[in-house]
Amino acid sequence: MNKNHCPLEVDPSYPDLVINVGAVTLGEENRNDLQKNQRVQEKEKVIQAACALLNSGGGVILVEMAKKEERSMEMGLDLEQALRELIQSTDLHDFFETVQKGTRFYIFVKSWSNDICTTDHLVKPRICSLSSSLYRRSGTSVCCLNSREALSLLTKKKDVKRSPINENSPSTEHLIFEQHPASQVFQIDRFKYGYVLPFPESELVEFKQFSTKSIAEYLKKRIPEYVPAFANTRGGYLFIGVENNTRKVLGCAKENVDCESLIGEIEVAISKLPVFHFCSSQHRIDHYFEIRFAKVFQQESLYGYLCMIKVKPSCCVVFSDTPSSWVVKDKRVCKLTVKDWVDKMVDTDPKLLEAFECQLSISASPPKCRPVFSKKGLEHKKDLQQCLFPVSSGHLQYTPESLWKELCLEHEGLEKLINRQVQRFSWGILILSRSWAVDLNLQEKEGVICDALLIAPNSPPILYTILREKVTKKCTDTAFTLKQKLVNLGGYLGKLCIKSEVFHLDPEGNAEHLGDSSSSIDYPESYKLADTQQMEALLQSLVIVLLGFTSFLSDELGCEVLNLLTHQQYEILSKNLHKTKELFVHGLPGSGKTIMAMKIMEKIRNVFHCETKKILYICETQPLRDFISHKNICQAVTRKTFMKYNFDDILHIIIDEAQNFRTEDGEWYNKAKTITRREKDCPGILWIFLDYFQTTHMHYSGLPALSYQNSREELTRMVRNADPIAHYLWQNIEVIRKNPPPSIPRGSLEMLSEATWAQDVSGNVKHRTFSDVEKMMVYVAERCQHFFKNGYSPRHIAVLLNKAEVVEEYKEKLVRAMRRSRHQLDEDAHVLVQIKDALHITDNCIVLDSVRRFSGLERNIVFGINPRPIEQAIFHNLLLCLASRAKKHLYLLTDDGKISN
Structure with a gap:
C-alpha cells in the first residue's frame, strides 16, 4: 500500500465529511487491556482521521465500538492525549465533541483555524500535523519539532533565501562550522585507541559508542534524526566510535565493520531524506554531507574504525521523512507531500497594491481558504450580505422575493409545502434558488423544482430540495458542497453542518417527504446557529462562495486570489x-x-x-x-x-x-x-x-x-480604474454622450446618468507633450525604471498606440531608450526588460501594441502614445477605450500637443 495513503475513506451517503474508522476499543480500562500494537493501530486510525478532517473543513469520525456490550464510554486517555497534541491545546472542546448513539461513537471535528485555541499569542501553523519530521539540535540533544517550532524554522529559512554556500563568499554560519576543531579532526585518517578528542559534545558535535555488532542497522535508525538535525541547525559532525563522557576514540571493532559496504548503506539512507529548497540551488541531499572512516590502532595493530559523518549547514530544509499531515482528497484520506506541506505551512496573504482591501485573510481562516480581496470603494462582504441576505429578528424573510413569487405561480402546492416546513421558525432568512447546485458551480440536478436554504436561530442551516420525481440519488451532493465551500472557500470559523431535507411535489400539488439524509447523525447543540451574529457571519461566508471569482491578479501574484x-x-x-x-x-x-x-x-x-x-x-x-x-x-x-x-x-x-x-x-x-x-x-x-x-x-x-x-x-x-482615471473616463463619456458618432444609437448613451465608480482609490492621469518621439520614449523608459524601483514589474505596464502599423517602429525606439536607461536600475536587475505585443499579455513583459488590439485587456500602468484616430468623430471614443485599460496610472503622451482633455 502507498505510504502516502491510508485505507480510510469518506462515506458518500452524508452531506458532510464522515470517516468510518471501523472498530475501536473505547474506555481507559478496556484500552489498557489491549496489546500495545493493537492500541497503537487504533490510535493511528483515529488521529489520522482527525488530522485529515481538521485540515479539510471539518466533519465526523464514526467509530464502531469494539465492545458492543458496553453502554457508556469515553474515548480513553491515550486517544484524548493524542488529539490534544494534534491541536497543541489542553481544551479538546474547541475542535472536538463526542456523542454516543447505541454502539456507535461519533467524534465531531471542527475545521482547524489558527486564530483560536491560543492564549499565548504565538503564531500558529495553518495546518495540523501528527509529526513535522523535522529535527534540530538543541545543545547536545536532537529534538523533533512540533508544528509551531517547525513553522518558526520554515519561516526563518524562507525569509533568509540565501544563495548556495560557496568558498568564495562563505557565510558567518559556514565560517563557524569550518573553523570548529572538529573540522581538523575530520581530516585525520589514523587515531590511537583511547585518544582524547580536544573538544566536547556540543550543538555541532555528537559522539556515539556502542557494543552492538549491527552498526549498519544502528546507523539506518539514527541517520534520519542526526543528519537532518545538523543540516537544519548550523551543520555538525557525528563521530561513531567515541565514548561520550571521556571523549576517547575507541572505534568500532574491525570484525564488525565493512567500510566500503557501510559507506554505501549510509549514502542510501541519507539519499532517502526529503529536501525542500527555498533558494534556487536545488542541490540534492548528498551535496550536504561527507563520510570518512579513520583507522584506530591499539598499539601497532589495527583495532577498528572511527566513522565520521560531516553535515554541512543547509540553506534549505532537510526532513527525516514526509511530514505526517493528512487531508481528505477525492473522498480519501491522503498524506500531504513535502512540497504541499511546506507551502501550506508558510502560506501568507500576498502583498497587493493599495487599491485593494482584504475581505478574507488566510492568517485567520481554515487551511484550504484562499485570500479574498476587493477593490477599495466597492461593497464589503458585510455590505453585500446586508443587501442580498439581510437578517431581521422580526420575521422570516423569503429572498429573492421575485423568484419566490415566480415559483409559487409555476408550481401548485409549493407555497404550502415551504410554509409548512418553516412555520416553527419565527425569524431568519430563506434563500431560494432554482438550483443551488448551479450556484455552487455544480451541474444542475435533473428533476429539481427549486432549492431553499434556511438560516435561522436555534437550528443548523437546512437545505430543502423540492423534486418533480421521487429520486433522492445524489441529493446530498449539493448540501455537502455547500458545507465544504462555506468553510474552505468562505472562511466560516464556527461549527457547521448542513441538514438536507428532500421532498417530492407532484403536478397536483401533493407533497411527500423523501427523507432527511443527515438524520442518522445527531449533531451537538453547538452546531446550531445561536444568534444574529453567527447567522450574519455564515451569510458573509455565503457571499464569498456565491460572488467570489478567481482574480486576474492570480497570474500576476503566482497564487490564487479571489475577488468579489x-x-x-x-x-x-x-x-x-x-x-x-x-x-x-x-x-x-x-x-x-x-x-x-x-x-x-x-x-x-x-x-x-x-x-x-x-x-x-x-x-x-x-x-x-x-x-x-x-x-x-x-x-x-x-x-x-x-x-x-x-x-x-x-x-x-x-x-x-x-x-x-x-x-x-x-x-x-x-x-x-x-x-x-x-x-x-x-x-x-x-x-x-x-x-x-x-x-x-x-x-x-x-x-x-x-x-x-x-x-x-x-x-x-x-470597478477597474482608480478614482482619477474613472473621473477622466466620465468626462470623455459625457463628451461622447453630447456629440455621439453617427454609428452609435443615441438611446444607448442614456445610461451615463447612473454611472458610478469606486471612490478614494489613488492613481493619476498625466498629459505630457514632447518635441519628438525619441524624447517621448526616453520619458517612458525613465518612468518604467521608476516603477520597477517601486515594486512594479514589466507585467504591470502597457504602451498603447493609435495604429497597429507603427508598433514595430515605436518598439525599436523604446528598446533603445530602455537600454540607455538600464544603468538607473539596481545592480541585481541585470536582465533586459522584454517588450512584446498583446498576444503575450500573461508574460512578464511590457506590452506594446495598438489600442484596438488591447481591447478587453488591462494593466496597472498604461502609456497612451499619440492617440489620434483617422476619424475625428471617434477621437473621444478612442481616448475612452485607451484610458479604461489603465487600472492605476495613465499617461497620455503626444509629440504635437493635440490631445484634448
Whole structure:
C-alpha cells in the first residue's frame, strides 16, 4: 500500500465529511487491556482521521465500538492525549465533541483555524500535523519539532533565501562550522585507541559508542534524526566510535565493520531524506554531507574504525521523512507531500497594491481558504450580505422575493409545502434558488423544482430540495458542497453542518417527504446557529462562495486570489438561463464585462450539462481570444474566424466587445442567432456584451438596432480604474454622450446618468507633450525604471498606440531608450526588460501594441502614445477605450500637443 495513503475513506451517503474508522476499543480500562500494537493501530486510525478532517473543513469520525456490550464510554486517555497534541491545546472542546448513539461513537471535528485555541499569542501553523519530521539540535540533544517550532524554522529559512554556500563568499554560519576543531579532526585518517578528542559534545558535535555488532542497522535508525538535525541547525559532525563522557576514540571493532559496504548503506539512507529548497540551488541531499572512516590502532595493530559523518549547514530544509499531515482528497484520506506541506505551512496573504482591501485573510481562516480581496470603494462582504441576505429578528424573510413569487405561480402546492416546513421558525432568512447546485458551480440536478436554504436561530442551516420525481440519488451532493465551500472557500470559523431535507411535489400539488439524509447523525447543540451574529457571519461566508471569482491578479501574484462580484454583476449572473436565452449586456468602461462573460460560460456549462467545446466565445481581437482560451472554459475565436467556418457542434455563444465588430465578412449577429436556434425546442444561449461608448470605428457594427435589443441589462458601476482615471473616463463619456458618432444609437448613451465608480482609490492621469518621439520614449523608459524601483514589474505596464502599423517602429525606439536607461536600475536587475505585443499579455513583459488590439485587456500602468484616430468623430471614443485599460496610472503622451482633455 502507498505510504502516502491510508485505507480510510469518506462515506458518500452524508452531506458532510464522515470517516468510518471501523472498530475501536473505547474506555481507559478496556484500552489498557489491549496489546500495545493493537492500541497503537487504533490510535493511528483515529488521529489520522482527525488530522485529515481538521485540515479539510471539518466533519465526523464514526467509530464502531469494539465492545458492543458496553453502554457508556469515553474515548480513553491515550486517544484524548493524542488529539490534544494534534491541536497543541489542553481544551479538546474547541475542535472536538463526542456523542454516543447505541454502539456507535461519533467524534465531531471542527475545521482547524489558527486564530483560536491560543492564549499565548504565538503564531500558529495553518495546518495540523501528527509529526513535522523535522529535527534540530538543541545543545547536545536532537529534538523533533512540533508544528509551531517547525513553522518558526520554515519561516526563518524562507525569509533568509540565501544563495548556495560557496568558498568564495562563505557565510558567518559556514565560517563557524569550518573553523570548529572538529573540522581538523575530520581530516585525520589514523587515531590511537583511547585518544582524547580536544573538544566536547556540543550543538555541532555528537559522539556515539556502542557494543552492538549491527552498526549498519544502528546507523539506518539514527541517520534520519542526526543528519537532518545538523543540516537544519548550523551543520555538525557525528563521530561513531567515541565514548561520550571521556571523549576517547575507541572505534568500532574491525570484525564488525565493512567500510566500503557501510559507506554505501549510509549514502542510501541519507539519499532517502526529503529536501525542500527555498533558494534556487536545488542541490540534492548528498551535496550536504561527507563520510570518512579513520583507522584506530591499539598499539601497532589495527583495532577498528572511527566513522565520521560531516553535515554541512543547509540553506534549505532537510526532513527525516514526509511530514505526517493528512487531508481528505477525492473522498480519501491522503498524506500531504513535502512540497504541499511546506507551502501550506508558510502560506501568507500576498502583498497587493493599495487599491485593494482584504475581505478574507488566510492568517485567520481554515487551511484550504484562499485570500479574498476587493477593490477599495466597492461593497464589503458585510455590505453585500446586508443587501442580498439581510437578517431581521422580526420575521422570516423569503429572498429573492421575485423568484419566490415566480415559483409559487409555476408550481401548485409549493407555497404550502415551504410554509409548512418553516412555520416553527419565527425569524431568519430563506434563500431560494432554482438550483443551488448551479450556484455552487455544480451541474444542475435533473428533476429539481427549486432549492431553499434556511438560516435561522436555534437550528443548523437546512437545505430543502423540492423534486418533480421521487429520486433522492445524489441529493446530498449539493448540501455537502455547500458545507465544504462555506468553510474552505468562505472562511466560516464556527461549527457547521448542513441538514438536507428532500421532498417530492407532484403536478397536483401533493407533497411527500423523501427523507432527511443527515438524520442518522445527531449533531451537538453547538452546531446550531445561536444568534444574529453567527447567522450574519455564515451569510458573509455565503457571499464569498456565491460572488467570489478567481482574480486576474492570480497570474500576476503566482497564487490564487479571489475577488468579489458587485451586487449589480451578481444580479445579472443570477438570471434564469432557461428563460433568458438572449441578452444584451451594456457595460460602461471597466464595469467587468469580460469577467461576466467568463462567469456566464461557467454557468452555461453547469445548467445545460454541456462540454466546453459546445460553448463559443467570440471577440474582435486575437490577444483577448488567446487570453480567454487559456482559461479552458470554452472555444474562443475572433469574429473573422467565426465567419469563415460553420461551427456545427456549437450550442451556446457569448460575444464580447461587440461594439467593435463589423460586417465586412458577413452578418455575424444573424449567423450567431441561427446557430443558437438550431434546436427549436431548446434554443441555446446568446449573450452579447458591449459598450457603445468604446466604439473605435465608423463602420456598421452589425448589432441589431437598440429597439430590437428587447432583453437588455446595464452595468453602470465602473470597478477597474482608480478614482482619477474613472473621473477622466466620465468626462470623455459625457463628451461622447453630447456629440455621439453617427454609428452609435443615441438611446444607448442614456445610461451615463447612473454611472458610478469606486471612490478614494489613488492613481493619476498625466498629459505630457514632447518635441519628438525619441524624447517621448526616453520619458517612458525613465518612468518604467521608476516603477520597477517601486515594486512594479514589466507585467504591470502597457504602451498603447493609435495604429497597429507603427508598433514595430515605436518598439525599436523604446528598446533603445530602455537600454540607455538600464544603468538607473539596481545592480541585481541585470536582465533586459522584454517588450512584446498583446498576444503575450500573461508574460512578464511590457506590452506594446495598438489600442484596438488591447481591447478587453488591462494593466496597472498604461502609456497612451499619440492617440489620434483617422476619424475625428471617434477621437473621444478612442481616448475612452485607451484610458479604461489603465487600472492605476495613465499617461497620455503626444509629440504635437493635440490631445484634448
